[in-house]
Amino acid sequence: MNVSxxxxxxxxxxxxxxxxxxxxFELFGANPQNVIAKFIYSTSYPLVSPFFGLFKNIQFGRxxxxxxxxxxxxxYTIAGFVILEILxxxxxxxxxxxx
Numbered sequence: 319m320n321v322s323x324x325x326x327x328x329x330x331x332x333x334x335x336x337x338x339x340x341x342x343f344e345l346f347g348a349n350p351q352n353v354i355a356k357f358i359y360s361t362s363y364p365l366v367s368p369f370f371g372l373f374k375n376i377q378f379g380r381x382x383x384x385x386x387x388x389x390x391x392x393x394y395t396i397a398g399f400v401i402l403e404i405l406x407x408x409x410x411x412x413x414x415x416x417x
Contacts, residue, residue: 323405330398336362337391344384366390 340362342348348355366386373385 320409323402323409326398326401326405330394330401333365333394334391334398337365337387337394340366341383341387341391344387345381347381362387365394369393 336358339358343355343358350356350359366384369386369389371386372389376383376385376388
């Protein structure tokens with residue numbers, strides 16, 4: 319894994335981590351006025367907002383999960399994987415051309 323792969327991996331891991339925390343906070347009904355919850359919600363908002371209204375929220379009895387957050391998590395996981403695979407492919411082609 320070269321430097322660019324590591325940077326992409328770290329960026330997408332941070333994005334996915336923020337969204338996972340958002341999902342957990344939504345699931346357990348975290349107080350949005352709490353400093354930590356406010357940070358997670360405000361930081362992850364730009365990442366999740368493109369998916370608002372795409373699907374209905376998921377209900378588990380008294381628990382509710384935003385399907386927007388789950389959809390965003392799936393999207394960014396797949397996007398990160400695809401980008402890493404493309405970079406790996408390009409890197410392998412450059413090595414083959416040099417030999």
